[in-house]
Amino acid sequence: MKYGLGIDAGGTYTDAVILRDSDKSIIDSSKALTSYPDPLEGIKNAIDGLDQTYLDEVNVVSVSTTLSTNSILEGTGFPVALILVGKYDIIKELPTKHYIQVAGGHNHNGIETESLDIESIEHFAMKVKDKVSTFAVSSFFSVRNHDHELEAKKLIDKLTGLPVVCGHELSQDLGAFERAVTAFLNAQLISVTETFMNTVESEIKARGIDAKVFMLKCDGSVTNIRGALDKPIESIFSGPAASLVGASFLTKIDTCAVIDVGGTSTDISVMSNGVPDMSDSGAVVGGWKTRVKAIRMVTSAMGGDSHVWVKGNKSNIGPRRVMPICRAATIYPGFLEQLRSNPIPLKSLLGMNYQPTKFYLRTEYEAIDINDNEIEILEAINKEPTSIKDISSKIKKNPSSQLLDDLIQKRLIHSIGFTLTDALHVLGEYTEMNVEAANVGAHMLGYLMNMDEHEFAIHIKDKFTKNMASEIVSFFLERAPKEVIRQIFDVSSPIKFKVEIPIVLIGGPVIAFVEELQNILDAEIILPKYADVGNAAGALAAKGIRRTEILIRPVSMGAPEFDFLVFSEEGKSSFYEYDEALHYAIDLGKSIVLNYMEFAGLDPDHVKIDVKKHETIAQGWRKPMETKVLVMGISTRDYAD
Numbered sequence: 034m035k036y037g038l039g040i041d042a043g044g045t046y047t048d049a050v051i052l053r054d055s056d057k058s059i060i061d062s063s064k065a066l067t068s069y070p071d072p073l074e075g076i077k078n079a080i081d082g083l084d085q086t087y088l089d090e091v092n093v094v095s096v097s098t099t100l101s102t103n104s105i106l107e108g109t110g111f112p113v114a115l116i117l118v119g120k121y122d123i124i125k126e127l128p129t130k131h132y133i134q135v136a137g138g139h140n141h142n143g144i145e146t147e148s149l150d151i152e153s154i155e156h157f158a159m160k161v162k163d164k165v166s167t168f169a170v171s172s173f174f175s176v177r178n179h180d181h182e183l184e185a186k187k188l189i190d191k192l193t194g195l196p197v198v199c200g201h202e203l204s205q206d207l208g209a210f211e212r213a214v215t216a217f218l219n220a221q222l223i224s225v226t227e228t229f230m231n232t233v234e235s236e237i238k239a240r241g242i243d244a245k246v247f248m249l250k251c252d253g254s255v256t257n258i259r260g261a262l263d264k265p266i267e268s269i270f271s272g273p274a275a276s277l278v279g280a281s282f283l284t285k286i287d288t289c290a291v292i293d294v295g296g297t298s299t300d301i302s303v304m305s306n307g308v309p310d311m312s313d314s315g316a317v318v319g320g321w322k323t324r325v326k327a328i329r330m331v332t333s334a335m336g337g338d339s340h341v342w343v344k345g346n347k348s349n350i351g352p353r354r355v356m357p358i359c360r361a362a363t364i365y366p367g368f369l370e371q372l373r374s375n376p377i378p379l380k381s382l383l384g385m386n387y388q389p390t391k392f393y394l395r396t397e398y399e400a401i402d403i404n405d406n407e408i409e410i411l412e413a414i415n416k417e418p419t420s421i422k423d424i425s426s427k428i429k430k431n432p433s434s435q436l437l438d439d440l441i442q443k444r445l446i447h448s449i450g451f452t453l454t455d456a457l458h459v460l461g462e463y464t465e466m467n468v469e470a471a472n473v474g475a476h477m478l479g480y481l482m483n484m485d486e487h488e489f490a491i492h493i494k495d496k497f498t499k500n501m502a503s504e505i506v507s508f509f510l511e512r513a514p515k516e517v518i519r520q521i522f523d524v525s526s527p528i529k530f531k532v533e534i535p536i537v538l539i540g541g542p543v544i545a546f547v548e549e550l551q552n553i554l555d556a557e558i559i560l561p562k563y564a565d566v567g568n569a570a571g572a573l574a575a576k577g578i579r580r581t582e583i584l585i586r587p588v589s590m591g592a593p594e595f596d597f598l599v600f601s602e603e604g605k606s607s608f609y610e611y612d613e614a615l616h617y618a619i620d621l622g623k624s625i626v627l628n629y630m631e632f633a634g635l636d637p638d639h640v641k642i643d644v645k646k647h648e649t650i651a652q653g654w655r656k657p658m659e660t661k662v663l664v665m666g667i668s669t670r671d672y673a674d
Contacts, residue, residue, distance in 0.1 A: 034053065034054070034055065034090055035054040035055075035090055035091075035092050036051050036052060036053055036054060036060075036087050036090050036091050036092070037051070037052040037054060037091065037092070037093040037094070037095065037573045038050075038051060038052075038080075038083075038088070038091045038093070038094045038095075038242070038244070038573075039052060039094075039095055039096070039097075039569040039570055039571075039572040039573035040076060040079065040080070040094065040095075040096045040097075040233065040569055040572065041096065041097045041098065041272065041275055041566070041568035041569040041571075041572055042067055042072050042075065042076065042096070042097075042098040042099070042229065043067060043098070043099050043272060043295045043296050043297075043568065044067065044099055044295050044296025044297035044298070044336060044337075044338055044354050045066070045067055045295065045296025045297075045336070045337050045338050045454070045541065046064050046065065046066060046067055046075075046296065046541050047064070047065050047066070047067045047068075047072065047075035047076055047078070047079040048062070048063070048064050048065075048079060048565070048566040048568060048569040049062065049063045049064075049065075049079040049080055049082065049083055049566070049569055050062045050063075050563070050566050050569040050570050050573065051083055051084070051087045051091075052570070052573045052574075057282075057574075059563055059570060060084075060087070061083050061084045061087065062083075062563055062565075062566045062569070063079050063080070063081075063082030063083045063566075064079065064082070064541070064565060064566065065077075065078030065079040065081075065082060066078070066360070067296070071228075071232070071397075072098075072228075072229055072232055073232045073236065076232060076233060076236055077236060080236070080240070088240060088242055089241075089242075091242050091244050092243070092244050092245070093244055093245055093247065093573070094233070094237055094242070094244045094245070094246045094247070095246075095247040095248070095249065095255060095572040095573050095575070096230075096233055096246070096247070096248050096249070096572055097248070097249040097271045097272050097274070097275035097568050097569070097571065097572040098229055098248075098271050098272055099271070099272035099273075099295055099296075099297060099298065111165075111166040111167065111221055111223075111224045111225070111401075111444075112129070112131065112164060112165045112166055112221075112401055112402055112443070113129055113131070113165055113166065113167050113168065113169055113217055113220045113221045114129065114131040114132065114157070114158070114161045114162075114164075114165040114167075114168045114169070115127060115129050115131065115132040115133075115168075115169045115170075115171070115213065115216075115217050116132070116133055116135065116154060116157065116168065116169070116170045116171070116185060116189075117132065117133070117134040117135070117171055117172075117213055118135055118136075118137040118138055118149065118170065118171065118172035118173060118175075118181050118182070118185065119136075119137055119138025119139075119146070119147070119172055119173025119174070119181075120138065120173060121134060121173065121210060121213070122210065123210065127217075129217065131161045131164060131165055133153065133154070133157040135149070135150040135153045135154055135157075136148065136149070136150040136153075137149035137150060137172060137173070137181045138172050138173030138174060138175075138181065139172070139173065139174040139175070139177055139178040139180075139181070140174060140177070141174060141177060142177065142586075142588065142598060143174065143177035143178035143598070143600070143605045144178075145178070145180075145181075146173075149181045149184055149185065151184075151188065154185055154188060154189070155188060155192060158188070158189050158192045158193055159192060159193075162192070162193040162195065163401075164401060164402040165195070165401070165402070166195065166196075166223075166224055166401065167195055167196045167197070167198065167220035167221070167223055167224075168189050168193070168195055168196070168197045168198070168220060169197075169198045169199075169200075169213070169216040169217040169219070169220040170182050170185045170186055170189070170197060170198070170199050170200065170216065171199070171200035171212050171213035171216045171217075172185070172199075172200065172201075175199070175200050175201040175212070176201055176212075176600065177600055177605060178604075178605060179199070179201045179604060182199040182200060182201055183199065185197075185199075186199055196220065196223055197220075198216050198219045198220040198223070199216060200212040200213060200215065200216040201602070230246075230248065233246060234246050247572075248271065249271045249274055249275050249278075249571070249572045249575050250271060250274065252274065252309070252311065252328060252578060252580075253274045253277065253278050253309040253328055253575055253578065255572075255575050255576070255577050255635075256577075272293070272295060272300070272568055273293055273300035273302055273328065273330055273332065274302075274309065274328050274571070274575070275567075275568040275569070275570075275571035275572045275575070276291055276293035276300065276302070276539040276540070276567050276568045276571055277291050277293075277302045277303075277304055277309055277328060277330075277571065278304075278309070278571035278572075278574050278575045279539060279567035279568055279569070279570040279571025279572075279574060280293075280304070280537040280539050280561070280567055280571070281304045281307065281537075281574075282570055282571060282574035283537075283561040283562065283563055283564070283567055283570060284535070284537055284559055284561045286304075286535055286537070286559075287304065287305075287306050287307040288303075288304060288305050288306055288307075288534055289303070289304055289534055289535045289536070289537050289559075290302070290303050290505060290508070290532065290534055290535070290536045290537070291303070291304070291536075291537050291538075291539060292501055292504075292505060292536060292537070292538050292539070292540075292543070293539045293540050293567070293568070294336060294337060294501070294538070294539075294540035294541070294542055294543050294546075295336045295337065295540055295541075296336045296337050296338040296354060297334065297336045297338060297339065297354040298332050298333060298334055298335065298336050299332070299333050299335045299336055299500070299501060299504060300330055300331070300332045300333075301330060301331045301332075301504050301505050301508045302328050302329065302330040302331075303329065303508075303534075309328040309329075310328060310329040311328060311329060312328065312329040312330075330508075331504055331507065331508050333351075333500070333504055334351040334352030334353070335350050335351045335352075335497070335500055336351075336354065336453070337357075337452060337453050337454045337540075337541065337542045338354045338355060338356070338357055338452050338453075338454060339351035339352070339353070339354060339355075339452060339453060340352075340353045340354070340355045340385065340391075340448070340450045340451070340452065341450070341451045341452055341453065341455070341456070341478065341493055342384075342385050342388045342390075342391070342450065342451070342478075343383065343388070343478050343481040343482060344383045344384055344385075345383075346481070346482055346483075347482075348478075348482065348489075348492065348493060348496065349385070350453070350493070350496065350497060350500070353385070353441070353448070355391075355447070355448040355449055355450035355452060356394075356447070356448065356449045356450075357449075357450075357451075357452040357454040357455050357466070357471075358372060358390055358449055358450065358451055358452075358455055358467075358470045358471060358473075358474045359454060359455050359458045359466035359467045359468065359470050359471040360454070360466050360467075361392070361418060361449045361470070362466070362467035362469070362470035363466050363467050365417060365418055367417075368392075368418050368449075368470070369467065369469060369470050369473070371392070371418055371420065372390065372392075372470060372473050372474065373473055375389055375390075375392075375420050375422065375477075376389065376422060377389040377477065377480070377481070378421065382431065383481075384434055385434070385438075386421075386434040386437045386438060387421060387434060388450060388451070388478070389477040389478070389481075390449075390450055390451040390474040390477055390478060391420075391421065391448060391449070391450045392418040392419060392420050392448065392449040392450075393414050393418070393419045393420075393424070393437070393446050393447075393448055393449070394414070394415075394416060394417070394418060394419065394446060394447055394448070394449065395411065395414045395415060395416050395419075395445070395446055396444055396445055396446060396447060398443075398444045398445055400443070400445055401443070402443075403443065403445070406433070406436055407436055407439060407440055407443075407445075409428055410424060410428065410432050410433075410436050410437065410440060411440060411445055411446065412427075413427035413428050413432075414446055418449055451471075451474040451475070451477075451478055453493060453494070453497050453542065454466075454542065455470075455471040455474055455475065455490075456471070456475065456489075456490040456493040456494055457490075457494070457542060457545055458471035458472075459471050459472055459475045459486055459487060459489075459490035460487070460490050460491065460494065462545045463542060463545065472486050475487075475489045475490050476489075494545070494546075494549070495549075497546075498546055498549040498550060498553070499519070499522040499523065499553065500519070501546065501550065502522055502530075502550060502553050502554055503515070503518045503519040503521075503522055505532065505536065505554075506518050506530050506532075506554075507519075509532070522553060529553065529554060529555040530554055530555065531554075531555040531556065532554060532555070532556035533556075535556070535557045535558075535559050536550070536554070536556050536557065536558050536559065537559045537560075537561060537564075538550075538558065538559065538560050538564060539561075539564050539567035539568065540564070540565065540567070541565050543560065543564060543565075544560060544564070544565075547560050576667055576668055577630055577635040577640075577666075577667070577668030578665065578666070578667050578668070579625070579626045579629040579630060579665070579666045580663070580664070580665045581601070581602060581622050581625045581626065581663075581664050581665075582661060582662070582663050582664075583599060583600070583601040583618040583621060583622055583661070583662040583664070584599070584600045584601075584659065584660070584661055584662075585597055585598070585599050585600075585611070585614050585615060585618055585657070585659070585660040585661075585662070586598050586600070586658070586659050586660075587656070587658065588607070595609055595610070596608075596609060597609075597610075597611055597614040598614075599614050599617060599618050599621075601618070601621055601622075601625075602625065603621065603625070611656045611657070615646075615660065615662070618660075618662040619644055619662055619664070622644065622662055622663075622664030623642055623644075623664060623666075625664070626640065626642055626664055626665070626666035627640065627642075627666065629666075630666060630668055635668040636668070639668060640666045640667065640668050641666065641667050642664065642665070642666045643664070643665045643666075643667075644662065644663070644664050645662075645663040645664075645665075646660060646661070646662055646663075647660070647661040647663070648660045
C-alpha cells in the first residue's frame with residue numbers, strides 16, 4: 034500500500050495529512066504551531082503528530098505554504114536591488130530604495146533601441162552589493178528579446194556573486210512595470226523559499242522517507258524542488274491554491290466558493306467545474322500587480338494572528354501578523370505578569386506599534402543595511418518579550434514607531450500582540466492556549482473603547498465576520514466599491530446578499546464563524562470534515578499543470594504575407610512562411626510542456642495536452658496580423674522514475 038504526505042506551513046499552524054493512494058482517502062491528520070521564523074520545528078511537530086507506521090510507505094510528499102504571500106503582505110522579504118533597462122514609465126513608488134534606471138531595451142519586434150549602459154550597471158552593483166541579498170533585472174520588451182537582461186545578469190553575477198532574477202524568466206506577458214515588480218518580488222522571496230524547501234527536504238530525508246518532494250504553485254499545479262527554487266514567486270498563492278483544491282477534494286463539489294482563514298490572511302477563490310478560476314491578468318498581492326499566472330482570488334491581510342489594535346476609540350485588524358498574547362504566555366513563563374504590569378501609552382502615542390498589549394522579540398536574522406538609530410533600538414530588544422517601556426528605559430527616549438516598523442520589515446524583530454485568536458479564547462470558542470492572558474489583553478484594549486473584555490472580544494469577532502462576508506461579496510461584484518459593500522454590513526436591515534454557489538470554509542478557526550456567516554449571507558455555508566487541514570489535503574490532491582503562450586506576428590505590418598516572427602519563453606525565431614511559423618509554435622509549445630513535466634518529476638507519458646489558437650485577421654489580409662498559440666498540459670500525477 035502506498036501513501037502520500039501533505040504538509041501546509043501556514044502563518045499560525047503547520048498541518049499534515051496522510052492520504053491513501055488506492056481510494057484517495059485521508060487516514061490521519063495532525064496540526065502543530067508554525068515555528069517562526071524557522072519553520073523546521075513546526076514541520077517536525079506536525080509530522081510527529083501522525084501515525085508513524087504509515088511513513089515508511091510514503092512515496093510522495095507535497096507541500097504548500099503561505100510564507101511567501103505573508104512576506105509580501107507584511108513587507109518582510111529580503112532586501113533587493115532592482116535594475117530597470119529602458120524607458121520605463123514608473124507609475125508608482127517602487128518597492129525598494131535600491132534601484133536604477135539605465136539606457137537599453139528593445140522594441141516590439143525585439144530590435145535594440147539603445148545600447149545597454151554597462152558602466153552604470155557596474156557602478157550600481159558595486160555600490161549596493163553589501164546592502165542587498167539579491168538583484169532583479171527587467172528590460173523594456175524583454176519578452177521580445179532577452180539579450181539585455183542576460184547581459185546584465187552575467188555582469189552582476191561576475192561582480193557580486195549574488196543571485197540575479199530576470200523578468201523574461203518569469204513572464205512572457207507585456208507590461209514592463211508589472212514584469213519588473215514580478216522580478217523584484219521573485220528575487221525577494223528566493224531566500225524565504227530556499228529555507229522552506231531545504232527544511233522540508235532535509236526533514237523528509239532525516240526520517241528515512243524515500244519520496245519525491247513537490248510544492249504547490251499559485252495556479253493550483255505542482256512542481257518539484259528545483260522548480261520551486263527557480264521561480265519562488267509562483268508560490269505566492271500556494272496556500273490559497275491548496276485550500277481551493279482541498280475544499281473541492283474534501284466536499285466532492287466541483288463548483289464552489291472558498292473562504293480560507295489562515296494566520297495572516299483571509300483568501301477568497303472559486304472552483305468552476307473542477308478547475309480553479311484563473312486570473313485574466315497577473316496576480317495582485319500586497320497592492321502590487323504582477324505578471325504571475327495564478328488563481329483568481331482576493332487576499333486580505335486579516336487572519337487569526339492579525340494584530341488587533343486600538344487608536345482614537347476605533348479598533349483595527351491587521352495588516353501585520355503578530356504572535357497572539359495567549360500563545361506568548363504559554364512560551365514565556367513571566368509574560369503574563371509583564372502584560373499585567375504594562376502601562377497604557379498616552380493617547381497621543383497610541384498606534385500600531387504603541388499598544389498596551391504590544392511587545393517585541395529579537396530574531397536570529399543577520400542585520401543588512403541598518404543605520405545607527407535602528408541599531409540602538411535593536412540592541413535594546415531581547416530574545417524574550419520586550420515592552421516599549423523597557424526599550425524607552427534603555428535608550429532614554431521613546432522609540433520611533435517608524436524605526437520599529439523598519440526593523441520588523443527587515444525581519445530583525447517580530448511582535449507579540451492581541452489577535453482574533455485571543456478574542457476567541459476570551460469567548461471560550463478556542464482555548465488551547467493561555468485564556469487568562471487573552472482576557473487581560475481584551476480588558477486593556479476594551480478599556481480604550483469603553484467596553485469590558487467580553488464585549489471587546491464579541492466586537493472583534495463580529496467585525497472579522499463582516500469583513501469576511503464583504504470580501505466574498507466584493508469578489509463577485511468586482512466593480513462595486515469595496516468600502517461601500519463593507520458599510521452595508523454595518524446597517525441593520527432584513528436584506529441579505531444571496532450567493533448561489535456553496536461557500537466552503539477552510540482553516541483552523543472557521544468553525545467559529547459558520548453560524549455568524551449564515552446569519553448575514555443567504556448562502557449554503559459548508560464546513561467539511563478535515564476543514565482545519567484542508568490546505569495540506571489540497572497540496573496532495575493537486576495535479577501537474579503547465580501553460581505556455583506563443584505569439585506569431587509579421588515582421589512588417591506593411592507587407593504581412595511573408596516573414597513572420599515567433600516570440601516565446603525560449604526567445605525569438607524567424608520564418609518566411611506563416612504555416613511554417615505556426616507548426617513551429619505548436620511543436621515548441623508541446624515540447625515546453627513535456628520538458629517541464631519531466632523537469633518537475635511528473636511522467637510525460639501521462640500528460641494530456643490541449644492546443645488553442647487565437648487568430649486576429651485584419652480586413653483584406655490573407656494571413657493573421659497576430660496569432661496566439663496557447664498550449665496547456667495536465668498531468669494525472671503519475672510520477673516518473
